[in-house]
Amino acid sequence: RGFENACNQQYMQGKIRGFMHLDNGQESIPGLLDYAIKTGDKKLSYYREHTHALASGVDAGEIMAELFMKDTGSCRGAGGSMHIFDREKYFQGGWALVAEQLPYACGAAKSILLDREMGFTDNEEYKKKDEAPPADDDRIAVVFVGEGGAQNGRTAELLNAAAKDNLPLLLLVIDNGRAINTFTPDVARNSNVYEQGSHYGVPGLLVDGMNPADVAKGGKAVIDYIRSGKGPAMLQVHTYRFNGHSPADPEHERGRKEEKAWARQEQDPIKSFENKYIENGTFTEDELKDARKAVLADVKECVAFADKSPMPPVELAKELEFPDAADTDYNTREGPAFADEVNARTISPEKMAVIQAHIAGLQEKAKNGEISIGDAINLAIHEEMLRDPTTTIHAEDLQAGSSYDIPKLTQQTYGKGRAADEIIDEGH
Numbered sequence: 001r002g003f004e005n006a007c008n009q010q011y012m013q014g015k016i017r018g019f020m021h022l023d024n025g026q027e028s029i030p031g032l033l034d035y036a037i038k039t040g041d042k043k044l045s046y047y048r049e050h051t052h053a054l055a056s057g058v059d060a061g062e063i064m065a066e067l068f069m070k071d072t073g074s075c076r077g078a079g080g081s082m083h084i085f086d087r088e089k090y091f092q093g094g095w096a097l098v099a100e101q102l103p104y105a106c107g108a109a110k111s112i113l114l115d116r117e118m119g120f121t122d123n124e125e126y127k128k129k130d131e132a133p134p135a136d137d138d139r140i141a142v143v144f145v146g147e148g149g150a151q152n153g154r155t156a157e158l159l160n161a162a163a164k165d166n167l168p169l170l171l172l173v174i175d176n177g178r179a180i181n182t183f184t185p186d187v188a189r190n191s192n193v194y195e196q197g198s199h200y201g202v203p204g205l206l207v208d209g210m211n212p213a214d215v216a217k218g219g220k221a222v223i224d225y226i227r228s229g230k231g232p233a234m235l236q237v238h239t240y241r242f243n244g245h246s247p248a249d250p251e252h253e254r255g256r257k258e259e260k261a262w263a264r265q266e267q268d269p270i271k272s273f274e275n276k277y278i279e280n281g282t283f284t285e286d287e288l289k290d291a292r293k294a295v296l297a298d299v300k301e302c303v304a305f306a307d308k309s310p311m312p313p314v315e316l317a318k319e320l321e322f323p324d325a326a327d328t329d330y331n332t333r334e335g336p337a338f339a340d341e342v343n344a345r346t347i348s349p350e351k352m353a354v355i356q357a358h359i360a361g362l363q364e365k366a367k368n369g370e371i372s373i374g375d376a377i378n379l380a381i382h383e384e385m386l387r388d389p390t391t392t393i394h395a396e397d398l399q400a401g402s403s404y405d406i407p408k409l410t411q412q413t414y415g416k417g418r419a420a421d422e423i424i425d426e427g428h
Contacts, residue, residue, distance in 0.1 A: 001027060001270060002292075002299045003054060007067060007081075010303065011247050016067045019096075020081040021048040025242035028212040028269045029144075029174060030055035032219040032237075042090045042108040042141040044101045047082040048174075049093035052144060058086040058093075060298060061305040070309035077312045078320055087126050099152035102171075105143030106158055109167035109232075110392075110420075112139050117417045118346060118389065128390045130338035138227040140168040147236070148179025150193045160423065162232035163200035169232040170223060171197075175209075176241040194236035204234035212273045240267040335387035342389040347413060355382060355413045374404040381407070385414055392417075396424045 033055035066073030194204030
């Protein structure tokens with residue numbers, strides 16, 4: 001909370017600009033993150049993600065510098081408040097569009113299963129290497145969404161995909177009762193989002209965010225269920241957000257000043273936690289004061305770091321827009337050094353002979369100027385999937401191999417892990 005309060009102050013001083021969304025009142029959720037989520041777990045947050053990044057171990061100075069648009073920020077100032085990213089902590093925070101993170105979370109969870117199936121782990125540059133995960137690998141993916149965003153159709157897609165593939169995925173629903181300023185029950189027939197998974201066989205639990213200890217215990221039980229290999233699960237945390245949607249939406253708007261004054265007295269998870277554990281002797285008031293003092297010193301230090309950090313160079317914009325040289329020939333790009341070994345391990349000699357003959361036939365058509373668009377796409381898919389065994393394809397009709405032959409022989413060659421069927425969808 002000290003960090004978020006400092007963000008608000010810096011925003012009012014004009015040092016932080018653009019969109020910014022604060023998490024005051026919802027601290028039980030980053031508390032759970034710190035308690036039960038591991039560094040190697042894949043974390044995909046939404047746009048109110050500063051505290052999630054902090055709880056995931058992302059450096060506070062880098063987060064603040066990112067908000068200041070400084071070169072020392074987690075994305076070199078190019079992301080801002082809604083786009084905190086840290087490769088080492090496997091934190092993919094800040095998705096600016098509501099519910100946009102949900103399908104990506106399915107991919108993150110699927111990548112964990114693929115690592116186990118293919119025998120991959122990450123190297124020091126966080127690229128895949130031909131080394132199997134440890135036998136006790138229990139990584140999961142966790143994705144955050146508000147209760148308003150959870151009414152989005154992407155939630156149904158996520159639940160179906162997660163259940164179908166038994167993904168190690170936690171859908172964590174942050175329920176503060178309002179989608180920006182709209183009272184969620186006014187636009188959603190059923191606010192018990194944790195029950196949505198029942199149709200797909202995905203269990204869910206509702207906990208009270210006013211009680212951080214209960215959130216930690218209940219959340220840990222759900223997370224342990226997923227780690228045990230039983231598949232996806234949902235956790236809905238009922239909270240109260242003290243601040244408005246953003247500093248552009250002051251908290252006194254829409255007649256909520258009295259309501260928020262009441263909430264700060266009666267719905268504060270930090271105050272509730274402190275009072276409970278002082279009363280039972282877990283810590284003293286003096287120890288609490290010392291902890292607050294240390295926290296505020298850390299916050300002051302990260303603000304100073306961001307303030308004195310340089311702005312990113314103007315060349316960064318071009319570098320981000322065009323990371324490869326203009327004359328890059330992707331046809332000559334080499335695959336991973338382990339490609340041949342992995343292909344030999346995961347594709348039988350019979351299937352390899354079939355696909356190589358298929359590729360040779362398409363290449364001959366291309367040389368003669370006789371190849372169709374569908375065959376050209378199919379050829380490109382196979383060449384890439386053999387060049388780099390970390391490549392995957394998700395589409396409709398892979399099993400049958402139809403759709404104008406575009407996915408022909410993909411699932412038959414690479415298996416359902418790398419070539420997975422998805423629900424039919426022509427609406428995007």
